[in-house]
Amino acid sequence: MSRIAHWTIATTTALSIIVIGGCAQRTTPAPVIELYQGKDYRDFEADSWTQKTYQVKKGDTLFAIAWQTGNDYRDLARWNNIPKPYHIYPGQQLTVRKNANAAPSATAKNTGQTSKINANQAVDRPQKQAYGDEKSSTKTTADSNAASDFPSRVSRWQWPANGALLNRFSLQEQGNKGIDISGKSGDPIVAAADGKVVYTGNALRGYGNLVIIKHSETFLSAYAHNKDIKVSEQQWVKAGQVIASMGRSGTESVKLHFEVRYKGKSVDPLRYLPRQ
CATH class of the missing domain: 3.10.350.10 (LysM domain)
Structure with a gap:
């Protein structure tokens, strides 16, 4: 057997011992990433x-x-x-x-x-x-x-409107708490997931005509700056169902401001929406 072959076998054996020894010394369980629709939300x-x-x-x-x-x-x-x-x-x-x-x-x-x-x-x-x-x-x-x-989990999410992504979610205190999607006045806005409409109105400053849907005991989504609202409070809706039309209420340009909240905390909607 050549010297190179001897060196390769010895090196492989040493690495195996190190890996096995490292696992044997672990006192805590190996880390497990909890996924929600393939995305880690523990943070x-x-x-x-x-x-x-x-x-x-x-x-x-x-x-x-x-x-x-x-x-x-x-x-x-x-x-x-x-x-x-x-x-x-x-x-x-x-x-x-x-x-x-x-x-x-x-x-x-x-x-x-x-x-x-x-x-x-x-x-x-x-x-x-x-x-x-x-x-x-x-x-x-x-x-x-x-x-x-309400289900314990949201079965699937989809984009609430067709249009370019204007602004992304920000973790900054005064940053964008959702995403903004461009469009034309009157373009349809759809429910991003199955749920119940828990609010329609314009009482929240800066959101204009607003629709909020509850999807589970932990998830809500919001659709802001609508021109017209097509659903009523307490109405159950399906993912993809038209709930409003795009407008500029409470803002300077036509767009949809879309937010997702998990247990009351704003989270990045792009974690859930399928990649375009």
């Missing part, structure tokens, strides 16, 4: 909204808090016994995570009134359209009560 899962309560600050609205914490504003109103027109006040402590073991509140069932709260102490006077029309708002709360309504 933002740890930073998602986990608090059970939220203290209302000046300028807050119930809807804005719901969007920030990944909830349907109707659920927040019900959990905190806040009647229409959903007045809240600075310093008020709100429950923002459902307690599955908690018994239904008698107050919420009978009157829905909060205790000794002056309605004139509202932080922001809500716009009527911010909470949908009376017909959609009074639809059974049983729909939002049943956890089985």
Whole structure:
């Protein structure tokens, strides 16, 4: 056997011993990457909204808090016994995570009134359209009560509009919290995944005419600056179903601003959307 062959065998054997020895000395399990539709989301899962309560600050609205914490504003109103027109006040402590073991509140069932709260102490006077029309708002709360309504995971995502990508997601504090897609006025905007429409309106500053869809107990998506909205609150929609038309409400140019939230935290939509 040649000297080169002897050297090759010896080197291979030494490397094998090093690798095996390294594995034998490991005291923790080998790292496993948890994938969601083929994408690693552990980096933002740890930073998602986990608090059970939220203290209302000046300028807050119930809807804005719901969007920030990944909830349907109707659920927040019900959990905190806040009647229409959903007045809240600075310093008020709100429950923002459902307690599955908690018994239904008698107050919420009978009157829905909060205790000794002056309605004139509202932080922001809500716009009527911010909470949908009376017909959609009074639809059974049983729909939002049943956890089985939503899947544990989103089966698939798709692009909400056809157009060029104008702006990407940014992790900067004042950066873009979603992506912007170009288009012409009136172009169709579709649901990016199956879900229930939990908000339609223009009460959130900077978003114009807005649609928010809840896809699971942890995922929401938002479609901003619409010209027209084609769906109503509490309506179930399918991925690819037209929900609005592209416009420029709340912005200077025609575009779709699209956001995805995981447990209330803004995440990069491109992690989920198929590559174009």
